[in-house]
Amino acid sequence: MPASPPPLDGQGMHQNAPATEPFTQEELEAIRSHATLLFCPEGEVIFRVGEPGNSMFLILEGAVRLILDGHRGSRTLSENRFFGEDSFIMEGSTRKDTAVAETPVRLAVLDQRIVDSLLAENPRVMFSVLKKVCGHLLGFHHALVRDLKNQNAELVRAMEYLRRTKEELNARELAERTDDLTGLYNRRCLDKHLRRILQKHAAEPMGLILLNLDGFRSVNDACGHQAGDELLYRVAEALMNKVRRTDMPFRLSGDEFALLLPGMTNSRGPVLCEEVRQAVAALPPACPEHKNGVTATVAGSMLHPAETPAQFLERVDNLLYRAKKEGGNRTVWSAGPGN
Numbered sequence: 001m002p003a004s005p006p007p008l009d010g011q012g013m014h015q016n017a018p019a020t021e022p023f024t025q026e027e028l029e030a031i032r033s034h035a036t037l038l039f040c041p042e043g044e045v046i047f048r049v050g051e052p053g054n055s056m057f058l059i060l061e062g063a064v065r066l067i068l069d070g071h072r073g074s075r076t077l078s079e080n081r082f083f084g085e086d087s088f089i090m091e092g093s094t095r096k097d098t099a100v101a102e103t104p105v106r107l108a109v110l111d112q113r114i115v116d117s118l119l120a121e122n123p124r125v126m127f128s129v130l131k132k133v134c135g136h137l138l139g140f141h142h143a144l145v146r147d148l149k150n151q152n153a154e155l156v157r158a159m160e161y162l163r164r165t166k167e168e169l170n171a172r173e174l175a176e177r178t179d180d181l182t183g184l185y186n187r188r189c190l191d192k193h194l195r196r197i198l199q200k201h202a203a204e205p206m207g208l209i210l211l212n213l214d215g216f217r218s219v220n221d222a223c224g225h226q227a228g229d230e231l232l233y234r235v236a237e238a239l240m241n242k243v244r245r246t247d248m249p250f251r252l253s254g255d256e257f258a259l260l261l262p263g264m265t266n267s268r269g270p271v272l273c274e275e276v277r278q279a280v281a282a283l284p285p286a287c288p289e290h291k292n293g294v295t296a297t298v299a300g301s302m303l304h305p306a307e308t309p310a311q312f313l314e315r316v317d318n319l320l321y322r323a324k325k326e327g328g329n330r331t332v333w334s335a336g337p338g339n
Contacts, residue, residue, distance in 0.1 A: 022080065023080055023129065023132065024128075026125060027125050027128060027129050028058075028080065030118060030122050030125045030126070030129075031058055031108050031110065031118075031129065032060070032108055034110075034114050034117055034118050034121075035058065035108035035109055035110050035114055036108070036109040036110075036111075036114070037060075037106065037107070037108060037109070038057075038106070038107040038108075038109050039104070039105070039106050039107075040101040040104070040105050040107065041101065041104055042101055042102070042103055042104050042105075043100065043101060044100070044101045045098065045099070045100050046064065046099040046100065046101060046107070047084065047095050047098065047099050048095065048098045049094075049095055049096060049097060049098050050094050050095060051094060051095045052094055052095075053084065053086070053093055053094055053095050054111055054112070055084065055109050055110060055111040056082055056083070056084040056085040056109075056110050056133075057082065057083055057084050057099075057107045057108065057109055057110075058080070058081070058082050058107065058108040058110070059077060059078065059079050059080065059081050059082075059083070059105060059106075059107060060079065060080075060106045060107060060108055061079060061104075061105065061106040062078075062079070062101065062102070062103040062104055062105030062106060063076055063077065063078050063079075063101075063102040063103045063105065064076070064077050064083060064099055064100070064101060064102060064105055064107075065077075065099070065100050065101075065102040066083060066097045066098070066099055067097060067098040067099075067100065068097050076102055082133055083099060084099065085133050115130075179250075179251040181229055181232060181233065181251070182232060182233055182235075182236035182251045183236065184236050184239070184240075184249045184250055184251045184257070185248055185249065185250045185251075186250065186251065186252075187250065187252045187253060189250065190248075190250045190252065190258060190260065190313075191309060193248060193260060194260070194309035194312065194313070195309055197262070198308070198309060204262065204263065205262075205263055205264055205265065205302060205303070206260070206261065206262055206263075206264065206302065206303040207259075207260075207261035207264025207265075207269050207300060207301070207302050207303070208258065208259070208260055208261065208300060208301060208303065208312060208313070208316050209258065209259040209261065209269075209272065209273055209276065209298060209299070209300035209316075210252075210256065210257070210258050210298070210299050210300065210316050210317060210319075210320045211235075211239075211256065211257040211258070211259075211276060211277075211280070211296050211297070211298045211320075212255060212256045212257075212296065212297050212320055212324060213235065213255035213280070213294055213295070213296050214294065214295045214296060214297055214324075214328040214329055215294070215295075215328075216228065216231075216254070216255040216294065218290065219231055219286045219287075219290055219294060222286075222287065222289040222290040223286045223287035223289060223290050224287075227286040227287050228286065230286065231283070231286045231294060232251070232255065234283050235255075235257065235280055235283065235296075236249065236251065236257070238276075238279040238280055238282075238283065239257060239259065239276065239279075241279070242259075242272065242275055242276055242279060243259060243261075246262050246263065247259055247260065247261050247262070248260040259272075259276070259300075264302065266302055266333075266335045269300050269301075269302065269333050270300070270331065270333035272300070273298045273299070273300050273331040273332075273333055274298075274331050276296070276298050276331075277295075277296050277297075277298045277329070277330070277331050280294065280295065280296040281293065281294075281295050281296070281329075295328065295329035296328075296329070297320060297323045297324050297328040297329060297330060297331075298320075298323075298330075298331045298332075299316055299317075299319035299320035299323050299331070299332045299333070299334075300316060300319075300331075300332075300333050300334075301315060301316050301319060301333065301334040301335070302334075302335060315334075316334075319332050319334055320332075
């Protein structure tokens with residue numbers, strides 16, 4: 001996150017601030033597994049105004065009352081809500097409110113060391129958590145600006161800091177799921193979407209096409225790696241021109257690509273495989289020294305309801321492997337396991 005943000009009052013607890021976006025079960029489990037757990041009996045002070053803000057807290061059980069500084073009243077927070085995040089994120093600032101256990105409460109405490117550990121071990125989950133925390137703070141400050149007639153320069157700088165932080169987290173999340181060269185989704189993203197589809201839409205038809213370029217190494221040898229990269233980008237463009245808005249194109253690794261096809265049918269699947277093969281074959285040569293252009297081997301199938309994502313990918317990959325062994329520059333489509 002950007003260094004040395006300006007200090008800011010408020011602890012993100014404006015009375016009209018929007019509700020925090022709920023955390024997923026995966027996010028909560030990651031926080032619990034790394035955070036320091038703290039139990040506070042009813043009435044115990046968790047922190048006071050003016051203390052260093054070197055940690056933030058997630059309520060696992062119970063309720064916490066924040067007594068807002070400057071005669072701004074108080075507010076009660078319940079389970080799965082963060083507090084103390086403002087002075088924690090705003091490096092070097094102190095607590096602007098007092099937090100008291102309204103009931104017996106169990107807390108997950110996150111300091112900078114724990115946040116760094118989560119970022120290193122599970123960056124996707126931690127980026128998502130920090131995005132929600134920053135999004136809540138950004139929403140709070142927008143609400144505060146609407147209410148305050150005389151907005152000061154400190155508040156403007158704090159809002160800009162939070163906006164930049166959220167943009168940085170969005171950019172990191174995008175980089176995690178896309179391929180740098182082609183802009184297509186990457187293998188990690190394919191695995192994630194297959195798992196989600198099987199969890200939520202297992203009964204819906206789903207097709208998968210894998211594509212591998214034939215003799216791509218000869219392109220790099222004859223034309224150089226830059227020309228090879230340009231060819232991969234043109235292949236990605238050809239795939240984008242063939243897919244529907246609901247389809248998802250991926251670059252898995254090297255010269256292997258994939259199309260995830262919701263709502264695909266056994267009648268349309270083999271036709272699309274051939275269209276994709278022809279689109280690649282129609283690309284111009286990568287350089288004059290590689291006059292014959294490039295071809296592709298394409299394999300696809302429909303998902304069987306009993307398959308796991310790994311089994312589905314392995315089955316289609318085996319189809320692709322057999323087609324390559326038979327000479328490449330061909331398509332193969334299977335209606336399902338055993339076909």
